[in-house]
Amino acid sequence: MQEHPSVATLIAGGWDRGAAIAWIKQHWDSGYRGDPGVPFLNPYDFYPTQTGAPTPAPQAPPVLVARAAQNEVKQAINELGRFDYGNLLKFPHLSKTDTKVWRQYVFTHPNAYLWADYDETVGLGRTQMVRVHDHDAGRPPDTISAGQTKLTLLRIDVTAFRSETDVDIIEVKGRAMPGAVGEVLIYTRLWTEKHPGATVRPVIIADSVHPDVHRVAESYGIIVIIV
Numbered sequence: 001m002q003e004h005p006s007v008a009t010l011i012a013g014g015w016d017r018g019a020a021i022a023w024i025k026q027h028w029d030s031g032y033r034g035d036p037g038v039p040f041l042n043p044y045d046f047y048p049t050q051t052g053a054p055t056p057a058p059q060a061p062p063v064l065v066a067r068a069a070q071n072e073v074k075q076a077i078n079e080l081g082r083f084d085y086g087n088l089l090k091f092p093h094l095s096k097t098d099t100k101v102w103r104q105y106v107f108t109h110p111n112a113y114l115w116a117d118y119d120e121t122v123g124l125g126r127t128q129m130v131r132v133h134d135h136d137a138g139r140p141p142d143t144i145s146a147g148q149t150k151l152t153l154l155r156i157d158v159t160a161f162r163s164e165t166d167v168d169i170i171e172v173k174g175r176a177m178p179g180a181v182g183e184v185l186i187y188t189r190l191w192t193e194k195h196p197g198a199t200v201r202p203v204i205i206a207d208s209v210h211p212d213v214h215r216v217a218e219s220y221g222i223i224v225i226i227v
Contacts, residue, residue, distance in 0.1 A: 082115040085160065093119035093155060097174035101207050102158065104227045113160040113168070121153035122190035156187045160203075167191070168203045168223075176206035176224070181217045 087106050091099050105112075158170040169191050171184040181204070188202040203223045217224050 082117050082161070085113040085116045086110070091118055091158075094157060094172060097207075098157065098172040101174060101205060101227055102172045105205050105225065108227065113162055115161040117159040117161075118157070120156045120159050120191075122156060122187060122194055123154045125152040125154075154187060154190060156191065159191065165198045167195075167198050168201050170203045170205055173204065173206040174208075176204050176209040176213055176217075178210075178213055180204050180206070181213060181220065181222065184222060185220060 085106070087103060091102060094102055156169055157172045158168075160168040160170055162168070169184060169188040171180050171187070173180050184202040184204055188200055192198070192200050201223055202221065203225065204217060205225045205227060207227060209217075209224055209226060214224050
């Protein structure tokens with residue numbers, strides 16, 4: 001597996017892989033939450049030595065390079081997965097409305113989980129693009145690239161861990177309507193295909209839920225929480 005550039009940079013500087021991952025998660029995540037007393041250290045502004053002491057980069061990157069570097073760090077965090085459960089300044093993948101709902105839940109349920117993963121991809125994605133006019137003309141569907149397939153993977157709002165083997169697949173909504181039921185059931189099934197052996201529960205957390213949606217969701221074993 002090809003190493004992500006953010007991790008590879010530290011490994012090249014003499015770090016072992018575990019320490020490199022831990023450093024990126026600690027400093028990027030802490031700064032992103034804005035914890036008091038914890039400076040935001042971007043590994044593209046300061047390359048850490050083996051002891052963890054930052055040393056200045058040879059040159060200050062142009063603004064566009066710096067922006068691209070920060071996007072790489074964000075991508076690294078998403079790929080590395082699990083955050084400690086709690087409030088972040090920004091939750092990956094969640095819209096402003098969904099963020100408000102999830103933040104309220106985290107505030108009122110501070111000990112509900114140990115870790116949380118956001119924007120986890122599941123499923124196989126689309127490997128072919130079929131157009132109506134192709135069918136009409138008898139042409140075979142177009143094969144799309146691996147990068148395009150990755151863009152079509154389904155993404156879970158929150159994968160929340162009570163333990164390594166007790167997991168909730170959470171769909172966060174401002175107002176939960178019928179689509180939320182289908183989404184969380186599909187995501188739960190695909191997640192269990194990707195991670196067999198865990199005990200998994202589908203959960204909808206919303207500011208409000210249509211009463212019929214609430215009733216039918218619970219009949220499918222979905223836990224519905226209104227914050």
